[in-house]
Amino acid sequence: MDTKIYLMALLNTYMAKFPSDEWVKLYCDKLNANQKYADAGKNWEGDIVFVVEKDDSLPQDEHIYLDLYHGKCRSAKYIHTGEEVPKSEFSYKGKYGNWRKLMAGQIDPIQGILTGKFRLDGSKMKIMRFTSAAKEMVNTASMVETEF
Amino acid sequence: MWFFRSPRIVFGEDSLSFLSMVESRRFLIVTDRYLSGTDILKKVKTALPTGSETMVFSNIGSEPLLSEITSDMDSIYRFEPEIIIGLGGGSSIDAAKIIYALYEKPGLSAFDITPMDNFGMGSRSRLVAIPTTSGTGSECSWAAVFTDDNEKRKNEVASPEILPDYAILDPDLVLDLPRAQTVNTAVDAITHAVESYVSQWNNLYSDILAEKAISLITPNLLRVISDPHDFSARESVHIGSSMAGLSFSNSQIGLAHALGHAMGAYFGIPHGKTVGLYLPEVVRYNRRKAGPRYDNLNKLFPKKFISSTLDLTLRNYFREIGQPTQIKDIPVQKSDYESKISDMKDLASQSTGILTNPEEADSTALEMLLRSVI
Numbered sequence: 001m002d003t004k005i006y007l008m009a010l011l012n013t014y015m016a017k018f019p020s021d022e023w024v025k026l027y028c029d030k031l032n033a034n035q036k037y038a039d040a041g042k043n044w045e046g047d048i049v050f051v052v053e054k055d056d057s058l059p060q061d062e063h064i065y066l067d068l069y070h071g072k073c074r075s076a077k078y079i080h081t082g083e084e085v086p087k088s089e090f091s092y093k094g095k096y097g098n099w100r101k102l103m104a105g106q107i108d109p110i111q112g113i114l115t116g117k118f119r120l121d122g123s124k125m126k127i128m129r130f131t132s133a134a135k136e137m138v139n140t141a142s143m144v145e146t147e148f
Numbered sequence: 149m150w151f152f153r154s155p156r157i158v159f160g161e162d163s164l165s166f167l168s169m170v171e172s173r174r175f176l177i178v179t180d181r182y183l184s185g186t187d188i189l190k191k192v193k194t195a196l197p198t199g200s201e202t203m204v205f206s207n208i209g210s211e212p213l214l215s216e217i218t219s220d221m222d223s224i225y226r227f228e229p230e231i232i233i234g235l236g237g238g239s240s241i242d243a244a245k246i247i248y249a250l251y252e253k254p255g256l257s258a259f260d261i262t263p264m265d266n267f268g269m270g271s272r273s274r275l276v277a278i279p280t281t282s283g284t285g286s287e288c289s290w291a292a293v294f295t296d297d298n299e300k301r302k303n304e305v306a307s308p309e310i311l312p313d314y315a316i317l318d319p320d321l322v323l324d325l326p327r328a329q330t331v332n333t334a335v336d337a338i339t340h341a342v343e344s345y346v347s348q349w350n351n352l353y354s355d356i357l358a359e360k361a362i363s364l365i366t367p368n369l370l371r372v373i374s375d376p377h378d379f380s381a382r383e384s385v386h387i388g389s390s391m392a393g394l395s396f397s398n399s400q401i402g403l404a405h406a407l408g409h410a411m412g413a414y415f416g417i418p419h420g421k422t423v424g425l426y427l428p429e430v431v432r433y434n435r436r437k438a439g440p441r442y443d444n445l446n447k448l449f450p451k452k453f454i455s456s457t458l459d460l461t462l463r464n465y466f467r468e469i470g471q472p473t474q475i476k477d478i479p480v481q482k483s484d485y486e487s488k489i490s491d492m493k494d495l496a497s498q499s500t501g502i503l504t505n506p507e508e509a510d511s512t513a514l515e516m517l518l519r520s521v522i
Contacts, residue, residue: 039510040497110503111349113264115149124262128304129498 015147018099019052019062021078026144028066028076034140038071041133045069046126049085051093057148058096071133090122100148103141109134152353152398153308155277155288159317159387161379164278166316167195172274174201176229178244180208180236188280188321192235203227208236208243211416214258215297217243224251234277234312237333238284238419241277242292245310248275258294261305269309277312280321282386283333283420285340285393287315295413302409304500311397317390319383327373330385332420334369335471337361337389339423342431342458343402344395345445346438347504354399357391362448364388366465370450373469403509404430406501407517410492415480424471425478429520430505431459433513437506475521482522489518 016023031037050064063079065086079085092109094102098117101107110131112118120127127134158166175196183189184206193202205224207216224247232251234244246258252269261267277287286292290311293302325333338361344350345358365388371381407430408423415422431442435457442458453464463473472478475485493514496502502509509517 036508036510043494108348111150115151120264124264125259125305127264128262128500131500131503132497135503 015145018103018144018146018148019050019064019078023144023146024064024076024078027064027141028073030140030143031068031073031137034136034143037133037136037140040136041068041071041130044071044130044133046089046122047086048090048092048122049088050099051091052099053093053095055095055097062096088122090120090127092118092120094118102138103146105138105142109138150349150351151308152351153290153311154394154398155312155315157288157315157317157390159390160383161319163316163318164191164195164320166314167192167276168197170197170231172230173197173199174228174230175203175233176224176227176231176247177202177204177233177235178208178240178247179204179206179234180210180240181206183236183240183280189235191321192233192278201227203229205247208240210239210418211295211302211412212239212243213297214246214294214303217246217294218250218258221247221250225254229273232273232275234275234286235280237279237281237329238286238293238336241279241284241286241312242294244275244277245286245292245312246294246305248273249307249310258305259303261292261307261310263290263306263308265307267307267309270313274313275310276314276316278316278318278321279386279390281325281329281333282322282382282389283335283337283392285337285389285396287312287317288390288393289397291397293409301495302413304409306500315390317386319379319386322382322386323377323379325376327376329418330369330372330376331469331471332418332424334365334385334389334420335424335427335466335469336420337365337385337392338462339404339408339420339427340392340396340401341365342427342442342445342462343404343501343505344392344399346434346441346506347396347399347402348506349504350399350441354395357395357398359445359448361388361392361395362445364391366448366453367450369469400504401501402430402505403433403496403501403507403517406496406499406505406509407492407514409499409501410495411518413495414488414492415485417478417480421472421478424466425473425475425521426517428459428462428466428473429517431462432457433509433517434505434507435459473521485522489515492518
């Protein structure tokens with residue numbers, strides 16, 4: 001990412017488009033700076049793909065890959081059109097409009113699944129032990145100055 | 149969007165006789181080892197339709213291991229029950245939910261019962277819950293707790309599909325409940341009501357049920373303690389407890405349950421006693437986020453106990469009924485407790501009670517709360 005953009009983002013004066021390379025980079029950095037996430041996810045091992053499904057405001061499905069390990073984001077990648085989506089232990093899928101609501105705090109990440117607005121593939125039992133980490137991931141996303 | 153889920157509830161005097169109206173003939177009764185030798189089991193069997201075939205599975209202890217719950221599944225598959233009855237306290241009813249799920253979906257692991265999946269249960273049998281304690285709320289909830297064989301952990305599993313089809317609240321079945329169990333389970337119910345009322349998922353339905361539960365339980369529990377065979381008071385506590393169960397089942401629990409489950413996993417103290425141990429401190433901790441709502445509940449306690457804030461009112465009330473709020477008042481050595489704080493903190497941090505608690509709780513906060521009762 002451009003150094004100037006990155007510095008602007010750190011100062012919360014840059015709006016990163018969701019989803020994009022810039023947004024994913026900022027999100028991963030914010031996760032790594034978030035002590036609450038480090039605490040809640042300290043025993044977590046596993047990668048996850050966020051699937052942002054198309055709707056009236058998004059013409060095609062988009063994917064974000066996150067490699068999360070012991071409360072840190074080891075790597076993150078925005079998957080460009082045509083690129084192969086990496087296999088992952090979990091995927092969390094929802095329509096673009098619902099992702100916007102999630103990041104605005106209008107949908108709780110677990111309630112979102114229970115009401116059918118999001119779907120989770122992977123071990124539900126494992127996720128249920130890390131609900132606070134999941135919630136902190138959403139809180140962290142809301143810290144990224146985001147342009148939709 | 150949210151849901152309100154409830155079993156069909158049969159309540160009041162002689163409600164056990166509802167069983168005679170059920171058009172099924174093959175009944176599995178899941179109960180605990182103690183109840184299997186009592187008149188309560190006989191009453192239930194007698195209430196079943198004439199000519200019914202009955203199988204009793206009673207390998208359930210107070211904190212059942214999954215291996216105990218599933219120890220006779222082959223016989224249950226062969227018996228092919230049409231109705232599965234959970235008879236007893238929370239452990240028996242929760243065990244019945246697990247058995248029901250595994251009977252409906254052979255091959256399913258109990259660990260995989262989550263609200264995030266649709267299983268299509270209900271094609272082979274129906275689930276009926278008959279509580280013989282007043283407090284766990286299990287008869288009205290879609291959650292179940294069991295102890296893992298391999299880890300010091302109480303597993304909380306949940307699915308709307310394990311919500312009982314019917315809950316039968318017959319006060320006659322709790323008339324002889326000993327004082328200690330009466331208090332422990334009622335404290336659990338009070339904790340359900342308080343935690344659901346301030347849960348981040350609270351809603352108009354859970355609110356009204358929590359308020360009514362506190363109004364019913366807190367004065368009538370005192371009457372029951374004074375006269376255990378006061379039928380009207382027993383009935384009010386029984387119904388109030390199921391309302392508290394419905395409330396939390398539709399909004400979720402909080403930190404007192406997260407901490408109580410963690411402590412229970414290590415020290416085998418009754419569930420109601422552990423959640424009540426932490427409740428006043430949790431209420432104090434949450435006050436910044438939930439103060440006005442706690443104030444609403446505070447007004448509902450009997451006047452002689454009401455203090456300026458709910459945590460103080462709870463302490464007054466708990467003192468009266470004999471619910472401890474300090475480790476020194478329960479059979480756990482302080483040094484043993486302190487040696488397990490780190491482990492309990494980790495377990496609590498994985499509880500779903502953390503998710504919906506009004507105030508965020510990181511590991512520092514959990515440790516502070518665990519130490520607050522020393």
